[in-house]
Amino acid sequence: MGILKILWICHFTNAEVQTKLPLWKKLNESAPWIPNMIKGFEGRDDIELHVISPHNWLKRQTTYTQNNIHYYFIPYGIPLINRSWPGIFPYYTYTNYEGFRRKVKKIVAKINPDIINLFGAENSYYSSSILDFKDQYPIFIIIQGFSSQLKDVIPLVPRQRKNIAIEEKILKEFKYFGGEQDSSTFISDYNPTHQFYRLYFPVNEELACKTSEQVKKYDCIYYGLLSKIKGTEDFIKVIAELKKTIPDIKACIVGGGDQELFRKQVVDLGCTANIEFKGFVKTQKELFEYVKASKVFLAPPHKERLSMTIREAMYLKVPIVAYATGGIPYINESDENIYMVETGDYIAMAEKALLLLNNESSRLNLAEKAYQYALNEYSLTINTQRLISAIKEITEAV
Numbered sequence: 001m002g003i004l005k006i007l008w009i010c011h012f013t014n015a016e017v018q019t020k021l022p023l024w025k026k027l028n029e030s031a032p033w034i035p036n037m038i039k040g041f042e043g044r045d046d047i048e049l050h051v052i053s054p055h056n057w058l059k060r061q062t063t064y065t066q067n068n069i070h071y072y073f074i075p076y077g078i079p080l081i082n083r084s085w086p087g088i089f090p091y092y093t094y095t096n097y098e099g100f101r102r103k104v105k106k107i108v109a110k111i112n113p114d115i116i117n118l119f120g121a122e123n124s125y126y127s128s129s130i131l132d133f134k135d136q137y138p139i140f141i142i143i144q145g146f147s148s149q150l151k152d153v154i155p156l157v158p159r160q161r162k163n164i165a166i167e168e169k170i171l172k173e174f175k176y177f178g179g180e181q182d183s184s185t186f187i188s189d190y191n192p193t194h195q196f197y198r199l200y201f202p203v204n205e206e207l208a209c210k211t212s213e214q215v216k217k218y219d220c221i222y223y224g225l226l227s228k229i230k231g232t233e234d235f236i237k238v239i240a241e242l243k244k245t246i247p248d249i250k251a252c253i254v255g256g257g258d259q260e261l262f263r264k265q266v267v268d269l270g271c272t273a274n275i276e277f278k279g280f281v282k283t284q285k286e287l288f289e290y291v292k293a294s295k296v297f298l299a300p301p302h303k304e305r306l307s308m309t310i311r312e313a314m315y316l317k318v319p320i321v322a323y324a325t326g327g328i329p330y331i332n333e334s335d336e337n338i339y340m341v342e343t344g345d346y347i348a349m350a351e352k353a354l355l356l357l358n359n360e361s362s363r364l365n366l367a368e369k370a371y372q373y374a375l376n377e378y379s380l381t382i383n384t385q386r387l388i389s390a391i392k393e394i395t396e397a398v
Contacts, residue, residue: 006041006391007050007111009104010034010119011126015283020066021073022059028256028282033144033201033308034119040202040384042067047388050111052104054126061103074103076125097128104129113137115395120144124159124166131166134173138398140391141170142199143179146186149303150229176394178387180306182327197390202380203308204284208315211285214293218252218276219357221294221318223287224309226257231300231323234346236262238298240269241350246357249274254290256280291316295363296356300349301325310338314374319366321352337373339366 012031034053041049049069054076062073104126108116115138118130122145130139147163148171150156156164171190177183177197184196220242222235232253239251251274253262259277266275281287291297297313299322306327313320320338322328323345331337339356341348356363376382 003048005048005113006115007113008117009052009126009129011053020064021062024057036202036204038069040380052107072107076100097125101129101132105132115391117142121167121170122147122163124163128166138394139174140176140394141174143183145305178390180327181330183305199383199386200378202383203312203315205380207284211288211292214289216295218250218294220251220296220298221291222298223254226255229303232262234300235298236265237346238350239275240271241347243274252276252278254278288316291318296353311378314370317367317371319356319363321349337370
């Protein structure tokens, strides 16, 4: 086989990318796992990687090549300014994303790849484009998460209903999928004969290793999207439980989202002196410093595959107490690398966290075990090879 020509359809941005783009305004970093994975393909002479991504506030479609990776950023949103359509008027939802899909088809026809990887079936504004290539190219769907998990959990707006409809169509109609192992269980409800490849998005290992030790300012940290489903509410309940034993316990909540509901909960539970809201931080460097400044990371999601936050905390050597949700239990398949409790049992989570807070040796030992596990399971080298092996197997089989 000659050079393998791979095309990704995904969505991401960061400060480095934005220095290359003509933008109306800068955006916060999103989907850092995509550039983390791209690093494994840079400078290779056996693979030609092309990456297509929508981008808000982009003045015009922009193409450039860096480290042997070919990037194609497509304006997305309200014409001319290309900002996201407001939720009350989701124009692209009603047009079935025709404008973006048309541009993707032109790029794909020019490249004529050996295989197309879609990263994230749950985001219909770009994932819908994969439906145009079902019978033309081998397709490999990499799972980021599932919008369909929300169907019976929260009231849905039109954009969310569209996400679910497109995602379910993709799960039913394609054969090859990859991601953390528990995703295969979810896909089986839609597609019992699918073929699944285990792989994980790598964290920013270089930055994690460079992040210096910090003074432990916080006993516990929550970081990620503020959401009941992600466990923000449960985190606050855990801190309220811990306060009964450690009255001056200090915790922080880092992440974007509406704080109002959770601030009220903090007040109602008498924890205003114990919990700090830090909001969204713009760089991973700052985020990792908050994590390193904490003794224990609490991960209490009610719906989850296996979050990037857990894997980042493992690389940062911060011990973890997590709900046994989705793909999280796989971490402890062969050994107890993190403390785990039943999903929803915030009292048990508080008890496990207290064990770690009261014993520095236990914290260090658990953190080291998790770090060694992460090196062997989540590294860029290992998961780049997993992805390439899966791609080669799929292209040979089709």
